[in-house]
Amino acid sequence: MTESTRADRFTAELAELKIPDPAAGHGALWLRTGVVLLVLGPVMALLAYLMSHNTSDALVQRDALIIALGGVALSIVGAALFLRYSLTGVLRYWMARQSYDLAQLADRLSGGAPREYGEVGVPQR
Template identity: 75%
Template sequence: MTSTETRADRFTRELAELKIPDPSTGRSGLWLRLGIALMVLGPVLGVVAYFMSHNTSDALVQRDALVLAVAGVSVGIVGAAVFLRYSLTGFLRFWMARQAYDLSVLADRLPEQDARP
């Protein structure tokens, strides 16, 4: 480490050495958008099923609407799980790298304190 290197520069350099992929690139953004789309699609399917079941007196069509409503709930839950998984992954990846950096700074300070009289 040079004396002109700032703490932020050192953190960036050490983050690159850890080879942690940037969460803004790759497929995680695609999975986040897919999770959001599924969360929106779930209630839309529920509303469609509601209007489908109330616009007919045929029991068979109403049962189809019931199946569509349950599928909408399932799609919404899966979308929420996918969104939560990939949004937390990006945050926790950075948090872990930050913890590693802070521990290395602490480890660098300990020998300095032992050398003091």
């Protein structure tokens, strides 16, 4: 029987729970996409503002208004993506830390020898 580390056992438990691996890179891609959209939205709105003030044609001004509203929508979508994927990492760490702390608390309350993280079973009396 080989001795496995806590990290190996934690990875095996994550696989059993079917939690997606954060190393897949999809989260980082969506986080960068959110940042790009968050920056692109105000740039589009500013360009539309300049476009509408450099003409007296009502049709061009209405087009600029639609472009500006599209920029606002891009900013909102970018902010939502950024918040969702930046909080994912923090909450994933928080969940792992909570489970570790609860296992330590259970060991302390049971009075038994401290177990390694991830061991299953109730101490026998």
